Amino acid sequence: MTAQPPQVTPLAEGLRVRTFAAALNEDGTPDADGAAFTRTVEHGFYEPWQSDEQLSRWLPTFVEDGQQLTGVYVDPGLASLEPWGEAFETYGFGPEHPVGTFVDYDKTLNAGGAEPVPARLITGVTVNPGFRRRGILKHMMTSRLAAAVQEGAAVAALTASEGGIYGRFGFAPATREQEVAFNVTEAGEGFALRGPSTGRVLPVDPSTLEELLKETFVQFHARTRGSVGRSPAYWKAGTARWEPGNITSWNRRLRAVVHVTEEGEVGGYAVFTHEGWDSDPHTLRVHDMIAADAVSRRELIRHLAQMDLIQRIVMKQAPVQDTFSQMLVNPRAAAVKSVHDHLWVRVLDPVAALEGRAWGADGDFTLTLTDPLGISSGTYALRIRGGSAEVASVSAEDAEPAQHVTMEAETLGALYLGDVSVLTLRDAGRVSALGEVAWEQLAAVVDLPGAPYCATHF
């Protein structure tokens, strides 16, 4: 392990931190700690107040996945703390509710290498508005990144509510996604898709799909650079079992189709909802579409686009380089509504992370990383052959002067999955030469074809 745990920044007086595993009572309901924690997270994201029954949809998925809950709590008996202690004790939500929350758990990230890399995923980060900008996030982040380093994660990853928060901790946007709407009416300029279809797409009962959803995702995850492992919440949502009692509008409105290949294999699925007859144009919204290969994805799209009575298809989380747009005879049938960053990556262990990544060509280069948290600082010699790298930590004095570049850990996060060229980052002043650098040659080694894509939100 080449990573160093960061220095943990201290908490202010009167606060204490506790990390515990999500747990359930014997009857399957969230235990008191978990319920108070989850309520605080929902409050932090301005969600409606939830009943215990509604809360019970989240916690079981956390338990299954081994999520660690880190809460910052106000010490009891602090009424004397001026000027806020008394008001907090009298009017606050109660000392069992944390004032800071942070959730992390282990999955893998497909970085394009032979095997996906161990990734610590971070979510549920909130701080009570009365306690913000006092270093609570900094404490939770540094202490949990220290744990991730000690427990062997190669990278950490999250999705960010705001773009200004996580760069200071070494995270950078590493994948993007787009919201795209397709006009699939046959009137007007005419809607048509290229190519003959193959296999057969069938409507199915979503509640029967759990095993299929899991198996198809395994195949998708293995073939898709940028993919992270999924929490069981996806299997519940995709099989219309998201909320208790199966009576919510989500559960009742969900529809599903599967693609059956010419060989009789199920190659992929899509789950979607019809937005109702009041939607104008009549809209079908695709929530999740996962295929084992490009052919099944293409056929699922073709089927949805050719369904009767549908005038528009909306995909909120589509890849930025999407098959659908390239299948259109009239390319203006696609309207990109927005493109945004999705997965943010933070390299923890440079050797494991770089050895787990795909590479564009053979070559040797040296990388000096600077890291404000000290986690990944150092100089690394890379030897890339046949698409995989051997990475060794070397002393700065021993480094070859040729092809020696330097960047911050944050910039390595941006570069990691190949969503941006090393040349663009050089032009932005974020990658510099420390010796003689043949930049085009370096770009051929570091840059990767196509855009990475993460189909999973967490």
Ligand SMILES: CC(=O)SCCNC(=O)CCNC(=O)[C@H](O)C(C)(C)COP(=O)(O)OP(=O)(O)OC[C@H]1O[C@@H](n2cnc3c(N)ncnc32)[C@H](O)[C@@H]1OP(=O)(O)O
């Ligand atoms: C992975 C996820 O879950 S993403 C969700 C993040 N959560 C939210 O957006 C919910 C609403 N926001 C919050 O709960 C809080 O404002 C948080 C969690 C974003 C920040 O918590 P705080 O305890 O206030 O942060 P903390 O005091 O530790 O600040 C650390 C640093 O980040 C900066 N910072 C904190 N929040 C922000 C922000 N929203 N935008 C820009 N900078 C920020 C602080 O100024 C500080 O900077 P410094 O290092 O220069 O001193």
